[in-house]
Amino acid sequence: NGTVARVGQYAEVATKLTAGLGLLALSTAFVYDFSYWAWIDRRVLTLLVVADHIQTAVYAFAVIMFAIGGVLLCTWLLSLAIPKAMSFLSRGKAHREKWIDNALGVTATGLGAWALTYDGNLAVQFVVYVIWLSLLFRGLFTPGIQMWPRIVVGLMAWLLITALTARTDFVAMDRPHDTNDIVTVDTGKGPLWHYEVSGRLLRLIERGVIIRGKDGRIVFIPKEHVQRIDQNVPPAIKSS
Secondary structure, three states, X not given: OHHHHHHHHHHHHHHHHHHHHHHHHHHHHHHHHHHHHHHHOHHHHHHOOHHHHHHHHHHHHHHXXXXXXXXXXXXXXXXXXXXXXXXXXXXXXXXXXXXXXXXXXXXXXXHHHHHHHOOOOHHHHHHHHHHHHHHHOOOOOOOOOOHHHHHHHHHHHHHHHHHHHHHXXXXXXXXXXXXXXXXXXXXXXXXXXOEEEEEEEEEEEOOEEEEEEOOOOEEEEEHHHEEEEEEEEOOOOOOO
């Protein structure tokens, strides 16, 4: 009976943990989708359904959780290193400790400004995000801080990382590309009446396809009219 009771307790905990992770993943997807489409055209959000947010959760949640883990690890390491560095550099003088802390704040501000304007290598950009947020929330593991402030700071880090990940994807999409995506649209009038929309494919959603044309227009094509999708087509090649 005792074994059965323990198994039941473990199952209950596992169920709650799974439900919690699912809710967190879906919440992350909502924040990501809002941030991503706000950079492009937030009216696109009216086209999305719950299935699209679930698809986003599968795509983005693991990356975001990995980034949050990196921030927490770096923040914990800083909580160990900064007091020792301050003790060594300040020689016990309070004004020097304050100066060092202000220098860290200025460094975090500078990294933040760079991170929000840099649009080069995505891996470098992601690392800068992690270092910036680690410096910004460097007091997270300071002894004496109560649990609720830690939770609030963790929530802020999660929101920021989610929004920054969406921005990184937007920057990658918005860059000039040597190739195009081509969506062949079936008008329903026969094979001779189809036409092509060329540009950058933004998203496949439950209701159809969202593509940004070469002229900058955001085009929604219902799925019943999507005949074919060709991705990363070189300029010299057209779909047939």
